Amino acid sequence: MLPDSLARPVAAYLHYLASERRYSPATIEGYQRSLNQQGEILTKMGISDWCKAELADLRQLAMRLNRQKLKASSIANKLSALRSFYQYLLEQGKMSANPARGLIAPKQGRPLPKNLDIDTLTQLLNIDDETPLGRRDSAMMELFYASGLRLAELVSLDVKDIDLKRRELKVTGKGRKQRLLPFGQKALLALQRWLSVRGQLCQPGEQALFVSVRQQRITTRAVQQRLTVWAKRQHIGSHLNPHKLRHSFATHMLESSGDLRVVQELLGHANLSTTQIYTHLDFQHLAKVYDAAHPRAKRSK
Known part of the structure; x- marks a missing residue:
């Protein structure tokens, strides 16, 4: 469970995605799951405010995701959600810059989906x-x-x-x-x-x-x-x-x-x-x- 200081901005962002961007419920659920997971990592790092996290903190967050042996594509999706979330906070005037913009996702292969003949x-x-x-x-x-x-x-x-x-x-x-x-x-x-x-x-x-x-x-x-x-x-x-x-x-x-x-x-x-x-x-x-x-x-x- 995220502390209120982390949970409230996420809830506002999800509402924005639903009402303004018209994202599907499945997509919003994916963003919620991803941001909650990353918020829990920040909490363990002693950070209880999204706006106080710096690029170095987010790089450490990405390293912790990597230690969980997630697929490169999964980590890339989570970091993409984080960048979008911080962009929202920036546009809302909550931050002066997007610290997640400098995050680099791990390289991932591109396995081709199989088809039926x-x-x-x-x-x-x-x-x-x-x-x-x-x-x-x-x-x-x-x-x-x-x-x-x-x-x-x-x-x-x-x-x-x-x-x-x-x-x-x-x-x-x-x-x-x-x-x-x-x-x-x-x-x-x-x-x-x-x-x-x-x-x-x-x-x-x-x-x-x-x-x-x-x-x-x-x-x-x-x-x-x-x-x-x-x-x-x-x-x-x-x-x-x-x-x-x-x-x-x-x-x-x-x-x-x-x-x-x-x-x-x-x-x-x-x-x-x-x-x-x-x-x-x-x-x-x-x-x-x-x-x-x-x-x-x-x-x-």
Whole structure:
């Protein structure tokens, strides 16, 4: 438990993120957890006021995080939250400078997320289950792969967000940014099949597109559990999660189109560098494109 002198500024900052920046509850919870942990470290260091911590103190804090054997990416995220928090205090006139600006995060590797190949995805999505739950799960997985949705984006969809005629869906992504996404014929058919029985699982007037057996909007945890069930049922030999379906969408789109900017828009990435990390092509594919496109690589006829 943080002392009031440390807890009050954090509470004010979290309120700011929710009311002014419109961050999602999950993001705010992550900031709260991170700042509380770092506040506890400062307390052990004998510092009970965020504004009295200097760069040397924060470097010591970072060293203590490192001793906890956290992943480099986790430490980087925590220090990023700390920098943002101190920037807020600076803008509120509580400080004259941001002491966390000089913090350097540990170097981290960039492991590429794994994707499913097309044959495995076909095996997964060929679901022969006409129960309401089977139709719902089929529609969820088809949308994940058809549009590259994040988990939070899928569960927040309402019926009104789906345009079956245009085959479009309106998605609210990170930072409350909205984007229109297309989806294909397979996803359309799966959605139509689900919508025809959706009323059996929800109360009249329910807005959520995907609902649980409790007759309310399905939770992120429930979606993850259902994907695990279907991975076993369809004999998929690897762990299945929404991120893997999203990455499979991005990889296959990039392999087919080669248009990184389009994939960036579809994924809802603010920065192209994120897409470059998120979507990888195997070297053989790149080599084939290079050999076919580069003037010095083309073989003379």
